[in-house]
Amino acid sequence: MKLRWQAAGATHVGRVRRGNEDSLLVDAERGIFLVADGMGGHAAGEIASMLATDAVGTLLREGIDQGLQADALLERMVEALKLADAAIERHVLENPSTRGMGTTVTAVVLCADGTYRLGHIGDSRAYLMRNGELTQITRDHTWVQREVDEGRLTAQGARRHRLSHILTRALGADSTDEPDVLSGTLLPGDRLLLCTDGLTGMLTDRMIAKVLRLEIRLEDRLAELIRQANERGGRDNVTAVLVEILEEAVEERRLD
Numbered sequence: 260m261k262l263r264w265q266a267a268g269a270t271h272v273g274r275v276r277r278g279n280e281d282s283l284l285v286d287a288e289r290g291i292f293l294v295a296d297g298m299g300g301h302a303a304g305e306i307a308s309m310l311a312t313d314a315v316g317t318l319l320r321e322g323i324d325q326g327l328q329a330d331a332l333l334e335r336m337v338e339a340l341k342l343a344d345a346a347i348e349r350h351v352l353e354n355p356s357t358r359g360m361g362t363t364v365t366a367v368v369l370c371a372d373g374t375y376r377l378g379h380i381g382d383s384r385a386y387l388m389r390n391g392e393l394t395q396i397t398r399d400h401t402w403v404q405r406e407v408d409e410g411r412l413t414a415q416g417a418r419r420h421r422l423s424h425i426l427t428r429a430l431g432a433d434s435t436d437e438p439d440v441l442s443g444t445l446l447p448g449d450r451l452l453l454c455t456d457g458l459t460g461m462l463t464d465r466m467i468a469k470v471l472r473l474e475i476r477l478e479d480r481l482a483e484l485i486r487q488a489n490e491r492g493g494r495d496n497v498t499a500v501l502v503e504i505l506e507e508a509v510e511e512r513r514l515d
């Protein structure tokens with residue numbers, strides 16, 4: 260089934276931070292979407308997330324324009340994340356004061372066959388809302404998530420933990436860090452959300468789901484997510500990309 264979609268993205272500095280270290284990419288025409296959350300002081304985080312966004316965006320764009328499909332796009336995604344990692348490492352070599360900078364990346368590309376391919380590293384997230392139910396489709400690469408997986412911490416405890424921001428994997432941090440890649444099928448009516456932890460740190464999944472269910476314009480749903488994150492403290496930069504899969508186009512019948 261050939262998919263049609265609409266998409267938009269938004270980012271906000273929040274109410275505490277001075278700079279915005281998040282980056283996003285919305286290439287609705289090609290079906291490429293990404294959020295990245297940089298880290299490292301003195302503007303290094305901004306540079307890291309931007310370098311990754313540029314590298315991944317460029318490679319995926321070329322892939323789509325070359326007509327790559329499905330698993331070839333997944334391979335391209337892996338390549339793109341490696342290139343982004345190398346770009347950050349090169350920047351650090353040339354600018355030793357930026358040592359320690361890195362970024363999360365959660366990127367998705369929609370394929371013509373009605374599936375998506377996703378690459379993910381760090382604690383930004385992808386969620387899928389289908390029939391009003393919200394599911395997190397990425398797994399955080401964080402210390403607290405590992406503790407939850409091994410049964411030493413509850414999900415609730417992880418949210419409030421003082422070490423909840425500690426990442427176990429990121430781009431630029433350690434070249435042996437492997438991203439996760441996954442694929443899935445999309446259906447008309449699905450809503451796909453990519454977001455940084457500035458959103459999920461402020462809003463629970465239940466709060467996010469409530470906003471995604473609203474039958475208002477896509478841009479207004481995004482604005483509402485950011486408004487609520489800021490209302491609840493806005494302690495971090497907030498970034499969200501929302502993609503909505505539309506009903507199939509009715510094929511026009513020719514009567515000649």
Ligand code: CA
Pocket residue numbers: 296455456457495496
């Ligand atoms: Ca963040």
